[in-house]
Amino acid sequence: xxxxxxxxxxxxxxxxxxxxxxxxxxxxxxxxxxxxxxxxxxxxxxxxxxxxxxxxxxxxxxxxxxxxxxxxxxxxxxxxxxxxxxxxxxxxxxxxxxxxxxxxxxxxxxxxxxxxxxxxxxxxxxxxxxxxxxxxxxxxxxxxxxxxxxxxxxxxxxxxxxxxxxxxxxxxxxxxxxxxxxxxxxxxxxxxxxxxxxxxxxxxxxxxxxxxxxxxxxxxxxxxxxxxxxxxxxxxxxxxxxxxxxxxxxxxxxxxxxxxxxxxxxxxxxxxxxxxxxxxxxxxxxxxxxxxxxxxxxxxxxxxxxxxxxxxxxxxxxxxxxxxxxxxxxxxxxxxxxxxxxxxxxxxxxxxxxxxxxxxxxxxxxxxxxxxxxxxxxxxxxxxxxxxxxxxxxxxxxxxxxxxxxxxxxxxx
Numbered sequence: 001x002x003x004x005x006x007x008x009x010x011x012x013x014x015x016x017x018x019x020x021x022x023x024x025x026x027x028x029x030x031x032x033x034x035x036x037x038x039x040x041x042x043x044x045x046x047x048x049x050x051x052x053x054x055x056x057x058x059x060x061x062x063x064x065x066x067x068x069x070x071x072x073x074x075x076x077x078x079x080x081x082x083x084x085x086x087x088x089x090x091x092x093x094x095x096x097x098x099x100x101x102x103x104x105x106x107x108x109x110x111x112x113x114x115x116x117x118x119x120x121x122x123x124x125x126x127x128x129x130x131x132x133x134x135x136x137x138x139x140x141x142x143x144x145x146x147x148x149x150x151x152x153x154x155x156x157x158x159x160x161x162x163x164x165x166x167x168x169x170x171x172x173x174x175x176x177x178x179x180x181x182x183x184x185x186x187x188x189x190x191x192x193x194x195x196x197x198x199x200x201x202x203x204x205x206x207x208x209x210x211x212x213x214x215x216x217x218x219x220x221x222x223x224x225x226x227x228x229x230x231x232x233x234x235x236x237x238x239x240x241x242x243x244x245x246x247x248x249x250x251x252x253x254x255x256x257x258x259x260x261x262x263x264x265x266x267x268x269x270x271x272x273x274x275x276x277x278x279x280x281x282x283x284x285x286x287x288x289x290x291x292x293x294x295x296x297x298x299x300x301x302x303x304x305x306x307x308x309x310x311x312x313x314x315x316x317x318x319x320x321x322x323x324x325x326x327x328x329x330x331x332x333x334x335x336x337x338x339x340x341x342x343x344x345x346x347x348x349x350x351x352x353x354x355x356x357x358x359x360x361x362x363x364x365x366x367x368x369x370x371x372x373x374x375x376x377x378x379x380x381x382x383x384x385x386x387x388x389x390x391x392x393x394x395x396x397x398x399x400x401x402x403x404x405x406x407x408x409x410x411x412x413x
Contacts, residue, residue: 029158030060033130033151038062040147041116041140043132048120048155049081050128056081059128065110078105084117084129090149091117091129094139113137116144118152122159130155187287195248272313274341274348275303281317288325292354293336295321300341304348305396308379313393316369316380320352320389323368327361328354343395352389362387 030048037046045063049056057073058064068074076082080102083091093099093115096107106112117131130152140148278297282289289295306313324337333356342349362384369382381392 027060027158030155031062033154034060034062037130037132037148037151041132041144043134045133047131048128049079049131051076051079051081051085056128068110074106078103080106080115081117081129081131084119084131085126088119088126090145091115092140095137111135116140116148118148120152120155120159122163127159192248195244273303273305275300277306277313277317280314281321284314284318285321285325288322289337292325292328293334295337295339298339298341302343304343306348307394307396316373317350317391319372320365320369320391323365324352324354324357324389327365328356331356346395347392348395350391350393353387357387359387362389365389
């Protein structure tokens with residue numbers, strides 16, 4: 001058969017495929033490992049292959065035919081590596097054209113005759129294989145098996161490191177975002193506390209004035225002028241109370257907005273609409289942006305979904321606003337931060353500007369954001385153009401593919 005799908009995967013394994021693992025950029029350490037595998041096992045082709053839902057992605061490779069080198073992957077149902085993932089152990093093929101276990105598409109198309117693959121792991125889950133392929137029929141010695149297994153251990157360590165770096169950068173980013181959110185929430189609650197105390201004081205004054213008025217009215221005394229003054233004071237107190245209640249309502253809304261934004265940070269969305277990201281970032285950064293003139297949200301002609309986890313998108317935009325606010329506060333700016341949204345074919349540019357933002361300040365903001373994230377991400381680009389900060393996110397297409405298809409489709413783009 002040309003195609004065989006040997007896996008009946010659950011989603012558990014797929015959740016471990018981070019953007020770093022699926023990044024198309026060459027990984028120097030993994031490239032060195034596949035070179036060693038090719039030399040030590042005397043095979044023209046060696047791969048680090050990650051097996052996803054519908055495709056296998058070549059994270060590192062040497063000796064591939066030009067077509068596969070360009071695409072960096074194949075469909076899963078024509079792969080040899082799917083059997084390594086299915087069984088969780090070494091898979092060897094010594095005579096591929098006559099082996100009924102495997103799909104014949106790659107055999108016919110690229111003249112593959114033999115294969116040896118061993119599992120590569122992340123968090124005790126088989127993610128794919130380190131493998132070698134040859135265009136001649138051959139077996140593999142015990143020493144070659146041991147050599148490939150030893151190299152696979154190095155691959156495992158590298159993949160674990162990439163995953164840990166990702167988790168650490170996400171944790172740092174989340175913490176950096178949560179702190180100003182908690183400050184904003186605390187500020188709103190303190191305001192509510194102050195307003196409530198003032199409300200009680202005003203209420204006591206109102207009761208006193210009303211009691212006075214009732215007393216004078218019951219006596220129908222000569223103190224009519226005093227009565228009028230008391231009523232006037234009661235009216236003023238009532239108006240003050242109404243104003244306080246309005247402030248209380250606004251402060252409460254700010255607090256609730258922060259709580260909602262914090263929930264969005266904690267919740268692990270696969271994707272999120274741009275308007276939701278911007279609103280949450282505005283809420284979380286309000287205490288800083290308000291000091292430099294504010295951050296008004298632009299009118300959106302469209303509202304695409306951003307192709308990244310919602311909590312990450314909120315965190316990175318919030319920290320961009322916080323960093324810009326800090327730079328603008330340093331020059332006592334009160335002109336605020338503006339945002340222009342530019343839609344492209346499959347990406348969206350968020351262009352942040354400040355009238356008083358210098359080119360050096362823009363570069364410093366970029367440096368802070370990159371340091372905070374810690375790693376290069378394929379779904380986010382951070383750049384500056386003169387005194388503008390540009391965050392470029394990929395967007396989700398109208399008809400969303402599966403998570404794995406989406407990742408591979410982006411890699412190929």
